[in-house]
Amino acid sequence: MCLAVPGKVLDIEERDGTRMATVDFGGVVKEVCLEYVPDLKVGEYAIVHVGFALQRLDEESARHTLALFEELGLLQEEFGDPWEAAAASQGWDGAGGTPPAALNDGERETSR
Amino acid sequence: MKYLEEFQNPELARRLLDEIRATVTRPWALMEVCGGQTHTIIRHGIDQLLPDEVELIHGPGCPVCVTPLEVIDKALEIAARPDVIFCSFGDMLRVPGSDRDLFQVRSRGGDVRVVYSPLDALKIAQQNPHREVVFFGIGFETTAPPNAMTVHQARKLGIPNFSLLVSHVRVPPAIEAIMTSPSCRVQAFLAAGHVCSVMGMGEYPELADRFQVPIVVTGFEPLDILEGVRRTVRQLERGEHTVDNAYPRAVRSEGNPAAQAMLADVFEVTDRAWRGIGTIPASGWRLSERYRDYDAEYRFSVDGITTREPAACRSGEVLQGLIKPHECEAFGTACTPRSPLGATMVSSEGACAAYYLYRRLGTTPTPQEASPVA
Numbered sequence: 001m002c003l004a005v006p007g008k009v010l011d012i013e014e015r016d017g018t019r020m021a022t023v024d025f026g027g028v029v030k031e032v033c034l035e036y037v038p039d040l041k042v043g044e045y046a047i048v049h050v051g052f053a054l055q056r057l058d059e060e061s062a063r064h065t066l067a068l069f070e071e072l073g074l075l076q077e078e079f080g081d082p083w084e085a086a087a088a089s090q091g092w093d094g095a096g097g098t099p100p101a102a103l104n105d106g107e108r109e110t111s112r
Numbered sequence: 113m114k115y116l117e118e119f120q121n122p123e124l125a126r127r128l129l130d131e132i133r134a135t136v137t138r139p140w141a142l143m144e145v146c147g148g149q150t151h152t153i154i155r156h157g158i159d160q161l162l163p164d165e166v167e168l169i170h171g172p173g174c175p176v177c178v179t180p181l182e183v184i185d186k187a188l189e190i191a192a193r194p195d196v197i198f199c200s201f202g203d204m205l206r207v208p209g210s211d212r213d214l215f216q217v218r219s220r221g222g223d224v225r226v227v228y229s230p231l232d233a234l235k236i237a238q239q240n241p242h243r244e245v246v247f248f249g250i251g252f253e254t255t256a257p258p259n260a261m262t263v264h265q266a267r268k269l270g271i272p273n274f275s276l277l278v279s280h281v282r283v284p285p286a287i288e289a290i291m292t293s294p295s296c297r298v299q300a301f302l303a304a305g306h307v308c309s310v311m312g313m314g315e316y317p318e319l320a321d322r323f324q325v326p327i328v329v330t331g332f333e334p335l336d337i338l339e340g341v342r343r344t345v346r347q348l349e350r351g352e353h354t355v356d357n358a359y360p361r362a363v364r365s366e367g368n369p370a371a372q373a374m375l376a377d378v379f380e381v382t383d384r385a386w387r388g389i390g391t392i393p394a395s396g397w398r399l400s401e402r403y404r405d406y407d408a409e410y411r412f413s414v415d416g417i418t419t420r421e422p423a424a425c426r427s428g429e430v431l432q433g434l435i436k437p438h439e440c441e442a443f444g445t446a447c448t449p450r451s452p453l454g455a456t457m458v459s460s461e462g463a464c465a466a467y468y469l470y471r472r473l474g475t476t477p478t479p480q481e482a483s484p485v486a
Contacts, residue, residue, distance in 0.1 A: 069124040
């Protein structure tokens, strides 16, 4: 019940002195009250809960977050310890013992 | 807007999990406050994908589950009256009262209707001027503004036959209650994103500071949960305890000022009993003096209620994160979604329902039971 879902504003009209919109939730269309986000425009997205828009969905923040996720791990591969990376790819967990014999410094160079 | 789907991307999830694994060095216990997040976590097995060091404790953020039994019983009394049309969100239909539920009231002739929005209930009141229309106003800070606006509209439009049975609850006092409990193991919180869409983040720095816990505002997609966990673990490992926003696309630090202003006008803060937990000071809202005419508790004097909670139900411990649902002896045997002992087995946000639907844990539900009830 408490879940709010993103929807896209299709059109806006005043009804009984209240700002209302029709909002598309991936094919399901519902009437939504815009009184709490009055500057929401047709074509924009909002978080909607029980028939009320509660917050505009910020497209730029969403893209920024996704770009951050894309970068995660890449930096680790780029700047991380090549020994660890190579050992992980060979199934050696690095916890004690010696690394597999084939992994000498010369081979590490050629594998990069 | 392609990103609506991208927040379900498994490749990005793997990267976040790798990052968490690379950061964590010792055990940590995080509580996700919101029942909606609990369902995402169990449905996608996020708790099992995380490294063993990271434990997710499920919090009390299921409004259906914490609505006190006394209020449920009042709702059932009011709904059974012949002059009343009782409107509710679907989740409340199967919530057990002391001796029946709303579904049974309806099957015995009560006019109980499920609505998508409180404004639908107001419309029903306009269409039925000779009947009393009561809306069951429960929920956290996310749901309170829609209900507040509906009462405000009822007064503005002069609709006298509409009233609200109110049992709203607030997150920050619950966090305080959890942290001051002697059995508390929680070291950090994933705060409920949509509560913060409304209230902003201003209530949390004091809590983070006083209890030395990171509080990370977190969304509801699997990637959002993982990002919330990643940021929380990073803080824990560094010995930090700040308020952070891992859900900026839907949460601004100031929240929604228009919604906050409406809440302050229509409601006032009150002590509230949480089902299975007990009374938490200043943890709820009731209608303010100005709107008392629209309060169903005043309009219908419902007294002499004696509540009766099944002894076998341990939902109070589940809601406080003291046990996991399957550790209750009644789970999946005496208590199932078809025949629930407690509200946590009914609600689409209840932890017991999540474990029952997505993680069978040795019990085999019938096909009817495997589909959500509400």
